[in-house]
Amino acid sequence: MRVVCAAPGGASPPPHAPEFEVAPREGGIVAVCFVAMASPCELLLETADAHAAGEAGRIAAQEAWRIEAKFSRYRPESIVSVINRSRGHAVVVDGETAALIDYAAQCHELSEGLFDITSGVLRRCWTFDGSDRLPEAAAVAALLPLIGFEKVRWQAPRITLPAEMEIDFGGIGKEYAVDRVLGLVAARFAGAALVNFGGDLAANCAPSAAPWQVGVKRPDTEREARLLLELSRGGLATSGDTYRFLLREGVRYGHILDPRSGWPVRDTPRSVTVAAASCVEAGMLATFAMLQGSGAESFLEEQGVRYWCLR
Amino acid sequence: MQLKRPPSPLHLGLMAASCALLSGTARAQSADDAEQPLQIDADLLYYKENAGRVQTIEPVVSLKKDFGDQRLLDGTLTLDSLSGATPNGAIPARTPQTFASPSSTSLIPEPGHKTTLYTIAPGDLPQDPHFKEQRVAGDLDWSQPIGLDNTLSYGGHASTEHDFESVGAHAGLSHDFNEKNTTLSAGVNEEYDRIHAHGGNPVPGSDYMLYEKESSQTKTVTGGLIGVTQVMRRNWLMELNYAYDHSQGYLTDPYRIISVADATGAVTGYRYESRPENRTRQSLYWVNKLALGPTTLDLSYRRGKDSWSIGSDTVDAKLRIDLGSGMYVEPHARWYHQSAADFYNLYLSETAPAPNFMSADPRLAAFAATTLGIKFGVTTGRNGELSLRLEQYEQRPTDQSSALPQLQGLDLNPNLKATIVQLSWHTEY
Structure with a gap:
């Protein structure tokens, strides 16, 4: 069974309709496809029972949409939007949100500040559209006082975000949804399952015939998958800058921004794919590696994980 | 792979x-x-004046505990150890000058009395070589939010030395509004001190040769502060404070004397200094904090004024430059100027009647001072920091000489230079 991942960071599909499709594939696998978090999503199940697959698909899609609605910074009613509108007032959050903020806090600490959920304000001056339009250094510098997770007052269940600062769960949310969906499906469904949300994926076990074959597309072309990986269980995630970069005087500015300087990390790989125990763990390792720039490979070597870097 | x-x-x-x-x-x-986590700050400050004068070693330990919801307990313990020669206030003379250390109970050696004398060579600045002091000080503060936009803080402090005890209390309230871009704060403080100098407190203004001493004396300080902090722009914070305090009681320095000279400038005697029993001080303090990328600039100006006619100006600038890899360097420059107290004199004239108030304390003289320094910091572990501060201080009095024949060519109030080294360590448990 071959799964082809969408090119990481690819063009966004149209806004999803809350529906999903069930389609049989070769080798006794049933695929459930839907769109969530601006990504094509699929759940692959080893089963002959189309009804059970449909039921699992419904659970998967509803969970993905629930997480998207709850944590998307684009949804005005999401908890993230509520926190971002709080203007310095404390917001009491539920346990799930608290767990995500805790996770973000730990990642901030582990990466010594390189991973920072408050760095999204840099989008106000950085638009990675392939052009040569770099922002003014002063405009970037002016945003720096609004960045820094250490400025956030966080003690579960209460978060206080200084006025004008913002948080988002980019780099966590989709990976979290993949692991959550796999957990829900595996709890109700006996066979092998693989969840793939736009290239970030996780599997509970290998199908009876052979491990899952995962193809990672070459990020800068629409050609055949460049990498073909085998995955039995665990998570696999890719971070890349395929279409999201600026090019000026021969220097490529990728979309991975250093929250300390507000400027893109130099010499990042085009893409980093990491295999780990879960999708969140794989995704965070890939993100950490990108933030290391030219040191991405040596960083991943040190972590003792399976990885594939493309430069 | x-x-x-x-x-x-x-x-x-x-x-x-x-x-x-x-x-x-x-x-x-x-x-x-x-x-x-429990935040721990440990500091070791070393201060040394030039020409064998005072040196201080001051270890400070500060603990800060967050009990959640921004309820903070903050405690500081300071130990001070001063030693070295200290100017006694008298001016240099053409003849040797002999003084008694303050712990002496009599100027003349006699049975039942302790007398420690020291003699100063002609032309030298009279300094007491036996000066030694140790101080222990503690400070405890509590702060907590009241509602969403207010913070209440209160605390107390106490310190003790061989010849001085001090206790005090303070309370403050701050209020955030305008989406937390503006903070108004107000505070009050009260301090009570007891002064019991070695060998007794001299009678202010009395003739040194009479050696008149009194029992312990007290003073109180009552003060208040109002301030506003404003976020001007995303990378610019401004703060303006006005402080007022009133001291009452024994404000005289019990160890300080003033020379009496005749019409030729020859020193003929000394008096204990004498200061008014009231002093009102006001100050206006303006601070700007600017973030220029990872570099931050702290720029402040302070204007002070007191009822003894001392007016002062301070300009202070600190630039913190991020060197990456958790390291920073912070150059610091400070300029200070003050006018003299209206009862300050280098010496008294024998021919004029003795004034009610008199002092030759160089800290009450007109002078300009500069501080130049640099600090290096490096992060250690998770939230730790180690830093080293090196500073050079120089004080230049405006009046240093006299035209009287006996005093010509003598430096009556020499420049003061001091070196400051501070090692700081911050960690969290």
């Missing part, structure tokens, strides 16, 4: 965090009861 190494500490941390996230909300709920 095969697994080549065991997981790194970072990877283990990430594995644990990921498991906690995916195992439900266990961690988030337990975080409710989680204790905040």
Whole structure:
């Protein structure tokens, strides 16, 4: 069974309709496809029972949409939007949100500040559209006082975000949804399952015939998958800058921004794919590696994980 | 690519965090009861004046505990150890001058009395070589939010030395508004001091040769402060404070004397200094904090004025430059100027009647001072920091000489130079 991942960071599909499709594939696998978090999503199940697959698909899609609605910074009613509108007032959050903020806090600490959920304000001056339009250094510098997770007052269940600062769960949310969906499906469904949300994926076990074959597309072309990986269980995630970069005087500015300087990390790989125990763990390792720039490979070597870097 | 190494500490941390996230909300709920880390600051300050004058070694330990919801307890313990020669206030003379150390109970050696004398060579600045002092000071503060926009803080301090005890209390309230871009704060403080100098407190203004001493004396200080802090722009914070305090009681320095000279400038005697029993001080303090990328600039100006006619100006600038890899360097420059107290004199004239108030304390003279320094800091571990500060201080009095024949060519109030070295360590448990 071959799964082809969408090119990481690819063009966004149209806004999803809350529906999903069930389609049989070769080798006794049933695929459930839907769109969530601006990504094509699929759940692959080893089963002959189309009804059970449909039921699992419904659970998967509803969970993905629930997480998207709850944590998307684009949804005005999401908890993230509520926190971002709080203007310095404390917001009491539920346990799930608290767990995500805790996770973000730990990642901030582990990466010594390189991973920072408050760095999204840099989008106000950085638009990675392939052009040569770099922002003014002063405009970037002016945003720096609004960045820094250490400025956030966080003690579960209460978060206080200084006025004008913002948080988002980019780099966590989709990976979290993949692991959550796999957990829900595996709890109700006996066979092998693989969840793939736009290239970030996780599997509970290998199908009876052979491990899952995962193809990672070459990020800068629409050609055949460049990498073909085998995955039995665990998570696999890719971070890349395929279409999201600026090019000026021969220097490529990728979309991975250093929250300390507000400027893109130099010499990042085009893409980093990491295999780990879960999708969140794989995704965070890939993100950490990108933030290391030219040191991405040596960083991943040190972590003792399976990885594939493309430069 | 095969697994080549065991997981790194970072990877283990990430594995644990990921498991906690995916195992439900266990961690988030337990975080409710989680204790905040204890912050510890340890400082060692070394201060040394030139020409064998005072040196201080001052260790300071400060503990800060967050009990959650911004309820903070902050305690500081300071130990001071001063030693070295200290100017006694008298001017240099053409003849040798002999003084008694303050602990002496009599100027003349006699049975039942303790007398320690020291003699100063002609032309030298009279300094007491036996000066030694130790001080222990403690400070405890509590602050907590009241509602969403107010913070209440209160605390107390106490210190003790061989010849001085001080206790005080303070309370403050701050209010945030305008989306927390503006903070108004107000505070009051009260201090009570007891002064019991070695060998007794001299009678202010009395003739040194009479050696008249009194029992212990007291003074009180009552003060208040109002301030406003404003976020001007995203990278610019401004603060303006006005402070007022009133001191009442024994404000005289019990160890300080003033020379009496005749019409030729020859020193004929000394008096204990005498200061008014009231002093009102006001100050206006304006601070700007600017973030210029990872570099930050602190720029402040302070204007002070008191009822003894001392007016002062301070301009202070600190530039913190981020060097990457958790290191920074912070150059510091400070300029200070003050006018003299209206009862300040280098010496008294024998021919004029003795004034009610008199002092030759160089700290009450007109002078300009500059401080130039640099600080290096490096982060250690998770939230730790180690820093080293080196500073050079120089004080230049406006009046240093006299035209009287006997005093010509003598430096009556020499420049003061001091070196400051401070080692600081911050950590969290």
